[in-house]
Amino acid sequence: SSQQASHDEL
């Protein structure tokens, strides 16, 4: 999901 796309960053 798009939610996770920004959460895979540190």
Next chain:
Amino acid sequence: MNIFRLAGDMTHLMSVLVLLLKIHTIKSCAGISLKTQELYALVFAARYLDIFTHYYSLYNTVMKLIFLGSSFSILWYMKRHKVVRRSYDKDQDTFRHHFLVLPCLVLALLINEKFTFKEVMWTFSIYLEAVAILPQLVLLQRTRNVDNLTGQYVFLLGAYRGLYIINWIYRYFAEPTYSTHWITWISGLLQTLLYADFFYYYINSVKNNVRLQLPA
């Protein structure tokens, strides 16, 4: 993972290593703001709540462990180490950093992508990271004469934020599933802008090969 993101993570990692190197080998934390270090530890603790519940990649997990471990060891050195803690500029490091935490928490409760505990904490960490460097910048301005390692530490942190912005632009065009992320983008842009003034003086000092001196 693109090259900008990797370069951003590596400069971020180097900034922490430079700081630990300074503290560990010179046994000094002069010029380093404990307030900023406390805020960073809080940022990582709030953001990485998913470390054991959601698996992204080995890279992601290892880097999270390094950032958590290094930020709490820096705190330990500055507060508990019998030699290092004596070099802390307590009287100069007076920024009221607690007053940054509450507004960031309130903002995260009001403006977030999803109203769940983990998501609000994640958003809080994004807002807090944007302003966490402020006590450090104020301390640098007060001490004015900045030693090389401290200057490099702040420069590397700023470079990390700048590279992350390029990474977001790249992802926006290169990844079909990557949508807009206003919360991270605006916070990241604000955070990078806070370094602008410092960057100007830092690059001048490197160019002229003189010690970094900030104006009063």
